[in-house]
Amino acid sequence: MIAEGAVFVSRQAPEPIKKHICAGLLAHVDAGKTTLSEALLYQAGSLKKLGRVDHKDAFLDTFALERERGITIFSKQAELSLSGTNLTLLDTPGHVDFSAEMERTLQVLDCAVLVINGTDGVQAHTETLWRLLERHRIPVFLFINKMDLQGTDRTARMRELKSRLDEACVDITAPAAQEELAMCEETLLERYLETGNICTDEIAALVGTRRVFPCYFGSALKLEGIDALLDGVDRYMPAPAYGTDFGARVFKIARDTQGNRLTYLKVTGGALAVRTLLSGEEDGGWQEKVNQIRIYSGEKFRAVEQAEAGMICAVTGLTHTRPGIGLGSAAGAIPPVLEPVLGYRVVLPEDSDAHTMLQYFRQLEEEDPQLRVVWNERLGELHVQLMGEVQLEVLSRLVADRFGVQVSFDEGSIVYRETITSPALGVGHFEPLRHYAEVHLLLEPGERGSGLVFTADCPTDQLDLNWQRLILTHLAEKTHVGVLTGAPITDLHITLLAGRAHVKHTEGGDFREATYRAVRNGLMQADSVLLEPYYTFRLELPEDCVGRAMTDVQRMDGTFDAPEQTAAGAVLTGRAPVASMRNYWTEVAAYTKGRGRLSCVPDGYAPCHNAAQVIEAMGYDPTRDVENTPDSVFCAHGAGYVVKWDEVRAHAHVDPGMRLEAEPESDTAPMFRPGSSTAGVADERELRALFERTYGPIKDRGFEAFQQSRKKAETMEQLYVTRIRADDYLLVDGYNIIFAWDELHAVADGDINAAREMLINRLSDYQAVRKCRLIVVFDAYKVKGGTGSVEKRHGMHVVYTKEAETADMYIEQASYDLSRKHRVRVATSDGMEQMIILGHGAERISATELQWEVEQAERHIQSVMKRL
Numbered sequence: 001m002i003a004e005g006a007v008f009v010s011r012q013a014p015e016p017i018k019k020h021i022c023a024g025l026l027a028h029v030d031a032g033k034t035t036l037s038e039a040l041l042y043q044a045g046s047l048k049k050l051g052r053v054d055h056k057d058a059f060l061d062t063f064a065l066e067r068e069r070g071i072t073i074f075s076k077q078a079e080l081s082l083s084g085t086n087l088t089l090l091d092t093p094g095h096v097d098f099s100a101e102m103e104r105t106l107q108v109l110d111c112a113v114l115v116i117n118g119t120d121g122v123q124a125h126t127e128t129l130w131r132l133l134e135r136h137r138i139p140v141f142l143f144i145n146k147m148d149l150q151g152t153d154r155t156a157r158m159r160e161l162k163s164r165l166d167e168a169c170v171d172i173t174a175p176a177a178q179e180e181l182a183m184c185e186e187t188l189l190e191r192y193l194e195t196g197n198i199c200t201d202e203i204a205a206l207v208g209t210r211r212v213f214p215c216y217f218g219s220a221l222k223l224e225g226i227d228a229l230l231d232g233v234d235r236y237m238p239a240p241a242y243g244t245d246f247g248a249r250v251f252k253i254a255r256d257t258q259g260n261r262l263t264y265l266k267v268t269g270g271a272l273a274v275r276t277l278l279s280g281e282e283d284g285g286w287q288e289k290v291n292q293i294r295i296y297s298g299e300k301f302r303a304v305e306q307a308e309a310g311m312i313c314a315v316t317g318l319t320h321t322r323p324g325i326g327l328g329s330a331a332g333a334i335p336p337v338l339e340p341v342l343g344y345r346v347v348l349p350e351d352s353d354a355h356t357m358l359q360y361f362r363q364l365e366e367e368d369p370q371l372r373v374v375w376n377e378r379l380g381e382l383h384v385q386l387m388g389e390v391q392l393e394v395l396s397r398l399v400a401d402r403f404g405v406q407v408s409f410d411e412g413s414i415v416y417r418e419t420i421t422s423p424a425l426g427v428g429h430f431e432p433l434r435h436y437a438e439v440h441l442l443l444e445p446g447e448r449g450s451g452l453v454f455t456a457d458c459p460t461d462q463l464d465l466n467w468q469r470l471i472l473t474h475l476a477e478k479t480h481v482g483v484l485t486g487a488p489i490t491d492l493h494i495t496l497l498a499g500r501a502h503v504k505h506t507e508g509g510d511f512r513e514a515t516y517r518a519v520r521n522g523l524m525q526a527d528s529v530l531l532e533p534y535y536t537f538r539l540e541l542p543e544d545c546v547g548r549a550m551t552d553v554q555r556m557d558g559t560f561d562a563p564e565q566t567a568a569g570a571v572l573t574g575r576a577p578v579a580s581m582r583n584y585w586t587e588v589a590a591y592t593k594g595r596g597r598l599s600c601v602p603d604g605y606a607p608c609h610n611a612a613q614v615i616e617a618m619g620y621d622p623t624r625d626v627e628n629t630p631d632s633v634f635c636a637h638g639a640g641y642v643v644k645w646d647e648v649r650a651h652a653h654v655d656p657g658m659r660l661e662a663e664p665e666s667d668t669a670p671m672f673r674p675g676s677s678t679a680g681v682a683d684e685r686e687l688r689a690l691f692e693r694t695y696g697p698i699k700d701r702g703f704e705a706f707q708q709s710r711k712k713a714e715t716m717e718q719l720y721v722t723r724i725r726a727d728d729y730l731l732v733d734g735y736n737i738i739f740a741w742d743e744l745h746a747v748a749d750g751d752i753n754a755a756r757e758m759l760i761n762r763l764s765d766y767q768a769v770r771k772c773r774l775i776v777v778f779d780a781y782k783v784k785g786g787t788g789s790v791e792k793r794h795g796m797h798v799v800y801t802k803e804a805e806t807a808d809m810y811i812e813q814a815s816y817d818l819s820r821k822h823r824v825r826v827a828t829s830d831g832m833e834q835m836i837i838l839g840h841g842a843e844r845i846s847a848t849e850l851q852w853e854v855e856q857a858e859r860h861i862q863s864v865m866k867r868l
Helices: 033-043 064-069 096-108 124-135 154-164 177-182 186-195 200-208 226-236 354-367 389-403 465-477 508-525 543-555 584-591 611-618 645-651 680-695 700-708 717-722 734-738 742-750 752-770 807-818 831-839 847-867
Strands: 019-027 076-081 085-091 111-117 140-145 169-171 213-217 247-255 261-269 271-273 277-280 286-289 292-297 300-304 306-308 312-316 325-328 342-347 372-376 381-386 417-420 424-430 437-445 452-456 492-501 528-541 564-566 569-577 597-607 632-636 639-643 729-733 773-778 789-793 796-800 824-827 843-845
Touching: 019 033, 019 096, 019 124, 033 076, 033 085, 033 111, 033 140, 033 226, 076 292, 085 226, 096 124, 096 247, 096 261, 111 124, 111 226, 124 528, 124 597, 140 154, 140 226, 154 169, 154 213, 169 177, 177 186, 186 200, 200 226, 213 226, 247 354, 261 325, 277 325, 292 306, 354 372, 354 381, 354 389, 381 389, 417 437, 424 508, 424 645, 437 508, 452 465, 465 492, 465 508, 492 508, 508 632, 508 645, 528 543, 528 611, 543 569, 543 584, 584 597, 632 645, 639 645, 729 734, 729 807, 734 742, 734 752, 734 773, 734 807, 734 847, 742 752, 752 773, 752 796, 752 847, 773 807, 807 824, 824 847, 843 847
Parallel strands: 019 085, 019 111, 111 140, 140 213, 169 213, 424 632, 452 492, 729 773, 729 824, 773 796, 824 843
Antiparallel strands: 076 085, 247 261, 247 325, 261 312, 271 306, 277 286, 292 300, 292 312, 342 381, 372 381, 417 528, 424 437, 437 492, 528 569, 528 597, 564 569, 632 639, 789 796
C-alpha cells in the first residue's frame, strides 16, 4: 500500500521495452539492509517465502560466515521485475571492514537506496557512504527503517537528514511534498502554481540529477513502506543513456563452486555476446574470449547468449581482468578511495609450503584488491594488509574453507605511507657494459588522497614516444617506497622531464632500472613526511563519562567537536589516529559499564602524530635498501661503476632544462627565500626548543622528520608563483602580524584601528596579485555578547571572532576543515599554533615570510603601473 498523501500521479502504461536499472543497497551495519532486500524481493514477486537474518535463511546471505554472524560480507545480486523496470539489486556490505567491497559496486550503480536505522539515525559511516555517493554522482533514494520501534520520530529524522546529509532530502510521501519539490526549481514552481501538480517525469529529472533525494519511511521486517519504495524507484529513476559502442566496467572477481573464475561486470554500452573477443592493457596486454554469460540472482544463475547495455552479468573465460578496470569504450581504471590500514604477518602451519600459500593468497587478493599481499623475500614471510579485525576473521575462514589450511596472524601493525612536501628532481642512470638508459623526473606534492599521478613533459625529439610510454609503465608497475621508513609513497605527481636511450645498447629492462633509481633519487632530495591512517569516530556514552572520553581522545592525539546532548546521554565525534584508537572499544566498554558505543570509519591519511618515534623504531636506512637504491650506474673504460645518489646529477648526460635552486641550510642560514629577514633563525630555534619541551630530547633524525612536515624547497620565483592556485587558502592571524611587522606595530601603539586598516589594504594588494582565497582573522573574543562577523572586502574575507573565541581557535578549526580539500597556508609566528596547523595538513608561513611576499606583490604592482 502507498501511504496517504503520497505525491504519486496515476500510473502510465508500461513502456514496450523496460529500462535496465542497477540499484545498490547501502547502509551502516545493523540498519536492516539485508532484511530490506528480502522484503523488496518478496513484494516484487521474486521470492515466494520471506527469509530472515536471525533465522539464517536470508536469500542473499549465501556465505556460511554471513549467516553465522548476521552480516553481509560479499556483494550479492538479485533480479526484480517492476512494471516499467528490470531492476538489478546489489546488496553491499555494511560493516566498515568490508567498505572496499561496497565501494567497488558504486562504479556500476545507476542509483542507490541508502538505508538508515530509524532508532539510531545518521551514523558516522552513513556520512562516509553519502560522500562516496556524492563523489560518484549517484542518485539516492533513502529508506528510514525500523520505524515500528518505540522512540522513532519521523519529523526529527527528517530534520537530521536535512542537516547532516542534504537539504534536498524530501519526505516524498508527506502531504506537503509537492510544495517542497516545487521549491527545487524556479520553472517547476511556476508550473506548480499554475496547475497545482507535478508530473512523474519532472520528479524523475530532479532525482536523476541529484537535486532531490526521496525519503521513504517504514519497517522492512513488517513489509511497511516497501511498495512505496519499489514504486518510487520504478517511477522516479530515469533510464540511463548508453552508447552504441561496446563498453563494460568490471567491479568484482569471484569463483563458483567448481573453481571457475567469474568476472562480474556491467555493460555500459552496446551489447556483449558469448564468444566475443575482449582485450585490455593490463599485464602487458591481453586478448581473451568470453565463454559464458551468466545472470545471477542469489546463488542461482541463468545463462544467456547476450547481455544488453545496463545489465549486470558474470562472464567466464577471462583471466586478466580485475575490479575497477574498463573494457571497450569504458577502458581505464578507477582508483579506490579506501585503503587498508592494518598489516599482519601470516603464521603458517609447519607442514605448509610458503610459496604455495603465497599463490593461494594471490588468488584471494585478485578477488579483493583491498586485501594487499606482501611477500618478504629476505625473511621468507607472508604479510597481508586489510581494513580490520573482522576482515581478518573472514580471511582466515576463507583460507580454511577453500584451501583446507588453518592459518593464524600476529598482533598486527599500522600501515604507514610517505609523501613529500617540496618538489625535487630525480635522476636515474643505468649503464653497465652494453646497457644504457637515463631518466629525469620531477616529483611534486599531490593533493591529499590523490595517490600517484604520472605524466610526461618530455620532447619527442629527445626521447622517442615508445620509450616515454615504457617509462610511464615502469612508474606505475612498482610499489615505490619512501626514504623515512620504507613505507609506500602516495600523493605525488611525477612528471617525466627528460631521458636518453642508446640506438644500439638500450634494452627495455634498462629503463626499468633507470626509472626506479630516478624516483628514489628524487625522494632522497625532497622533504619527506610520514603519514598514518586516521579514523573519524562517533562515541555514544553516558553523560557522566564525557570528561573521561575527552581526556582519552586528547591523550590519543585526536581532535573532537563539542559534545552533543542526547536523550540517552551524549555523543562525541572527532578524528584520531588508527594507531591510538584501534583497541579503544575495550576501554569504552569498561568505563561505561557496557553502555557506551564506539563507531570508527577510516578517514584517509594525515601526518603521523609520533613520526620521530616511528622512524627511530623502524631503523630504516634508505642508502642500504639494495632493492630500492637511489644510486646510479655509469660506465668508464669498459666497466660499470656506482655513483652515489648525491653525485648523480653531476655525472648525468642529459640536461632536463629545469632547476630547483634550494637555499643552503646551516645553523645561521635563513629559512626563507632571498630578500627575507634573518629573524627566521630565532623562529627556528624557538620551534626546536618547543618541540624538545613537548617531546623530550631528540636525535637529529627525529627533528628532521618534524621539520620535513613544514619545510618548503626554495625554488625560483617563477616556479613558486605557479604553485599558487586560485583555490588555495591563506589564513592570516591579523593581530599577530600587526605586532610582528615593525611598521604596523609602530602605528598600532597610537591607533590599533589604523594599523588594522593598513594591514587589510596591503593584504588586498597581495590578494590581487596572488589570486588565492585570503581570510584575515582578528580577535574579538573580549567583546561582550559579540556574535562575530565576516566581511567581504577587496576580494578577501575579514573575520572578527565571537565572544570567547580567539583567532587561534578560529584558524585551527578553519585549517582543519579546509585542508581536507584545499592547499591551506597559515600566516602566524605563534609557535604553538604552527605545530597545531601542521598536524592538520596545512602549511605555515611566518610573519616575516608573509611580509616578504607582500612586498614582492607591491613591487609587481608598481612595475605594472610604471609600464602603463
